[in-house]
Amino acid sequence: MLSVGQLKTHHSFSVEFVISRCFAGFSRETSLRLCRRARRGRNKKQGARRSNNSASQPSVMLSRLIVVSVNSLKGCGPIGAGLVHASRSLHTSPQSLAPLPPLPEKGGKVRHGIFPEELFQLLYPKTGVTGPYMLGTGLILYMLSKEIYVINHETFAAASIGTAIIYGVKKFGPTVANLADKINEEKVAKAQEVKDVAISSLTQAIDDEKKEQWRVEGRSMLFDAKRNNVAMLLETNYRERLHMVTNEVKRRLDYQIALQNLHHRLEQEHMINWVEKNVISSITPQQEKESIAKCITDLKVLAKATQARAAA
Amino acid sequence: MILSLFDQFMSPTLLGVPLIGLALTLPWVLFFQPGARWLNNRLMTLQAMFMNWFVKQIFQPMSLGGHKWAALLMSLMLFLITLNMLGLLPYTFTPTTQLSLNMAFAVPLWLATVIIGMRNQPTHALGHLLPEGTPTALIPVLIVIETISLFIRPLALGVRLTANLTAGHLLIQLIATAAFVLFPMMPSIAILTSILLFLLTLLEIAVAMIQAYVFVLLLSLYLQENV
Numbered sequence: 132m133l134s135v136g137q138l139k140t141h142h143s144f145s146v147e148f149v150i151s152r153c154f155a156g157f158s159r160e161t162s163l164r165l166c167r168r169a170r171r172g173r174n175k176k177q178g179a180r181r182s183n184n185s186a187s188q189p190s191v192m193l194s195r196l197i198v199v200s201v202n203s204l205k206g207c208g209p210i211g212a213g214l215v216h217a218s219r220s221l222h223t224s225p226q227s228l229a230p231l232p233p234l235p236e237k238g239g240k241v242r243h244g245i246f247p248e249e250l251f252q253l254l255y256p257k258t259g260v261t262g263p264y265m266l267g268t269g270l271i272l273y274m275l276s277k278e279i280y281v282i283n284h285e286t287f288a289a290a291s292i293g294t295a296i297i298y299g300v301k302k303f304g305p306t307v308a309n310l311a312d313k314i315n316e317e318k319v320a321k322a323q324e325v326k327d328v329a330i331s332s333l334t335q336a337i338d339d340e341k342k343e344q345w346r347v348e349g350r351s352m353l354f355d356a357k358r359n360n361v362a363m364l365l366e367t368n369y370r371e372r373l374h375m376v377t378n379e380v381k382r383r384l385d386y387q388i389a390l391q392n393l394h395h396r397l398e399q400e401h402m403i404n405w406v407e408k409n410v411i412s413s414i415t416p417q418q419e420k421e422s423i424a425k426c427i428t429d430l431k432v433l434a435k436a437t438q439a440r441a442a443a
Numbered sequence: 444m445i446l447s448l449f450d451q452f453m454s455p456t457l458l459g460v461p462l463i464g465l466a467l468t469l470p471w472v473l474f475f476q477p478g479a480r481w482l483n484n485r486l487m488t489l490q491a492m493f494m495n496w497f498v499k500q501i502f503q504p505m506s507l508g509g510h511k512w513a514a515l516l517m518s519l520m521l522f523l524i525t526l527n528m529l530g531l532l533p534y535t536f537t538p539t540t541q542l543s544l545n546m547a548f549a550v551p552l553w554l555a556t557v558i559i560g561m562r563n564q565p566t567h568a569l570g571h572l573l574p575e576g577t578p579t580a581l582i583p584v585l586i587v588i589e590t591i592s593l594f595i596r597p598l599a600l601g602v603r604l605t606a607n608l609t610a611g612h613l614l615i616q617l618i619a620t621a622a623f624v625l626f627p628m629m630p631s632i633a634i635l636t637s638i639l640l641f642l643l644t645l646l647e648i649a650v651a652m653i654q655a656y657v658f659v660l661l662l663s664l665y666l667q668e669n670v
Contacts, residue, residue, distance in 0.1 A: 234484050284619035289533035291619075291641045295648060311485035314492060318482060 448616055452540050466538050470525040501663045509670040520659045527651030542605045549600035552662050560669025568669055607654045611647045618643060
């Protein structure tokens, strides 16, 4: 009779793991019902454990200990702690649920599809590479020769369904595995895409913010330039107004000068006219006749001089 | 004791313990529970994909009231497919070859659909007894015929599954026996028989899956009519 502690098999298919996972989804009511049944069978179970010989008890009693999950019994009062302690030999992994350890990428390594690699490693030190094959051959021949396994029509049926299964697995195995991987990859890719889009948008936001900060730094230069512009405008305006003022003042002064000149000229003309008027009025007719006669004699003299010169 | 060909269908017992209970419940361990993980391993992904696809297939044409049956029909489908496929392995017992099991599935489920139909929409359910466009003279005859066909449904469901699987297993056994017996005498004929056996096995794999699917599909159709 296998004792409870020897139930360890290949890690990905250990029986207690599978059964406890199967029953882990039980509701509270079901687990309480199981608990009550376990409590009723407790005395019998303790008797079985104490006597250390479970052959006297039917095997179904001990199997109840194995079958009921630890999780569903923890809340069962005084019995829970006792059972948890008793089944501690079944615990092969840390009990915490989070963070979950990562699932292994691939299943356990197997040779020829069914025999775990650990068997070959186990036998290698003692029997070398051919050990497990000799064991297999020996077992098969033993079972055939002692007629523990009888060849009958079922052997042929087994051969044919075995061929069908092996053919199916070999042909469609990689395709199906790739399909499963693709589904998982798509799931991861979708989540990754969300993450990537978020990251890229945030990076973009950071860059934009940095650009804005750079722009803000340049704003002082902008203000300086603007200030310079304004100063220049003011200066220009000032100069213009200065120029205008100068022009106006010059105009005013020119006017005054022109006025003075006008005065001067007017006075001069007036004086000349007065002098001329007086002189002309002072000329008597006697003087006039004398001056005219003098002019005529002068002219005759000049004409004679010119004739003489021309003739010469 | 002399084994007849039908002894493979005897419900197995060991020391008075009916092992059919074991045969019915052990396939449970073959299905993986979705754990607390977002990303699963390949088997879990494939199983989840299959279940999603199947439920969508069956329940897309169904109105909303029938969606309550999704868990029941999905688990029935998984159960039947597993039992059928496991039964193809040598030295296994297929519970679905027992008429009692198949009728135990077919009659209550079919009756449930009929009662649901009669309770919620009795006129509509009774209206199914007369197909559209029948000539007036044929109406009484047709109603009787349709009623008979309605009551034959559970029988048909159960017997279809039983007969297909039993016939398949029986044929496998017969042809395997023939190959086994011919093998020492006429090896070439035995090889032909083995080839026939192989093809039959392929057929049986297909039949196993198809029969389970048909069972569940027909139930979903009956539900669609009545929900």
